[in-house]
Amino acid sequence: MTLLHDLAARGVECYGLTFDYGQRHRKELAYAHYWGKKLCAMHKTVSLGAIKSIISSSVLTGKGDIPKQHYTHANQKLTVVPNRNMVMLSIAVAWAENLKIKEVYFGPHANDNAIYPDCRPRFVEVLSMAAQLGTYSQVKIYAPYVHIRKSDIAARGHLLGVDYSRTWSCYEGKKLHCGKCGTCQERKEAFINSHVPDPTIYRQ
Amino acid sequence: MTLLHDLAARGVECYGLTFDYGQRHRKELAYAHYWGKKLCAMHKTVSLGAIKSIISSSVLTGKGDIPKQHYTHANQKLTVVPNRNMVMLSIAVAWAENLKIKEVYFGPHANDNAIYPDCRPRFVEVLSMAAQLGTYSQVKIYAPYVHIRKSDIAARGHLLGVDYSRTWSCYEGKKLHCGKCGTCQERKEAFINSHVPDPTIYRQ
Numbered sequence: 036m037t038l039l040h041d042l043a044a045r046g047v048e049c050y051g052l053t054f055d056y057g058q059r060h061r062k063e064l065a066y067a068h069y070w071g072k073k074l075c076a077m078h079k080t081v082s083l084g085a086i087k088s089i090i091s092s093s094v095l096t097g098k099g100d101i102p103k104q105h106y107t108h109a110n111q112k113l114t115v116v117p118n119r120n121m122v123m124l125s126i127a128v129a130w131a132e133n134l135k136i137k138e139v140y141f142g143p144h145a146n147d148n149a150i151y152p153d154c155r156p157r158f159v160e161v162l163s164m165a166a167q168l169g170t171y172s173q174v175k176i177y178a179p180y181v182h183i184r185k186s187d188i189a190a191r192g193h194l195l196g197v198d199y200s201r202t203w204s205c206y207e208g209k210k211l212h213c214g215k216c217g218t219c220q221e222r223k224e225a226f227i228n229s230h231v232p233d234p235t236i237y238r239q
Numbered sequence: 240m241t242l243l244h245d246l247a248a249r250g251v252e253c254y255g256l257t258f259d260y261g262q263r264h265r266k267e268l269a270y271a272h273y274w275g276k277k278l279c280a281m282h283k284t285v286s287l288g289a290i291k292s293i294i295s296s297s298v299l300t301g302k303g304d305i306p307k308q309h310y311t312h313a314n315q316k317l318t319v320v321p322n323r324n325m326v327m328l329s330i331a332v333a334w335a336e337n338l339k340i341k342e343v344y345f346g347p348h349a350n351d352n353a354i355y356p357d358c359r360p361r362f363v364e365v366l367s368m369a370a371q372l373g374t375y376s377q378v379k380i381y382a383p384y385v386h387i388r389k390s391d392i393a394a395r396g397h398l399l400g401v402d403y404s405r406t407w408s409c410y411e412g413k414k415l416h417c418g419k420c421g422t423c424q425e426r427k428e429a430f431i432n433s434h435v436p437d438p439t440i441y442r443q
Binding site: 052079081082083084085086088089090116117118119120121122124125126128129130132133152153155157158161162164165166168169170171174 | 256283285286287288289290292293294321322323324325326328329330332333334336337356357359361362365366368369370372373374375378
């Protein structure tokens, strides 16, 4: 969401693409739609429901318990949706090719690198090369935050005036952020470490 | 289909994946299902219907006329579904990662190279590198026919005993192969050039 604000603030015409890949809740989809309508020339949400049986191992889309503590190598691995970024990016590249747009942006950050192989700089670089080779418009993939931490993104978002009260991190989809799951803890820390006021109301 | 026979004949346990991406007809899906059930440990057909609006520019999925002559650069380009192979392969890689399988095979051939950028050896090589980087099992993508022509594949299939009467090439989905569209003409030529008997009944 910060990246979208970042591009829109520089006058880039954005086409937003959101994926419903069988998340446990609709909260992040609703917020994506809200910002997509506000900041994009066009915004689409597409469903990956049909490939749910292909990507169903993960706790995020399946029935397993969501890890209730800070990310560790072992429990963060449970939250991996296999090859998710490659699937989503290849669809985004297809849309870009169709619209004759030459740039696709996505927002992995440095905290993701340790565990998620498809959030690493080298992965982005090589997939971008594949996209260039595979399309007539030679579409490129950019991940401008891939080397910076979530706290630096919060600081950048604060400068950009992002309303973080209208963003969602929690793996659960309850009324409030749970405050305990890995992504809630990362969210809290990002605000604390960057000295940016956190508008989130946590249940715990 | 020849590649599937080729792998199965060497005792490779295959998991078949077929995509319904909004083709104009169900013929190739029905044949894929037939061979998938026969030769694979498991076969799935997944629908890309939800991303149809993303990939809808092509005549294969849209309403445009199918070119009624031999492939030329201009008219073959009309049959490109944008970034199709990257989308399909990324989903296949996700399934492989889920099944802890390390190899994904697909069957582009040398005739495709000139027009379809996502059928070229370098594209396959780089996308395979991205798949390895993006997955824990370091899944690789193989396209063993990427350097050989369709006629060589027919010769190979003949040796393997492939029943080509149960395969489908025609862009139209009528009772018989039309015999006139680009892919029918390529099919005819592949049999003629390889001196393999052609079991296909063409309308023209």
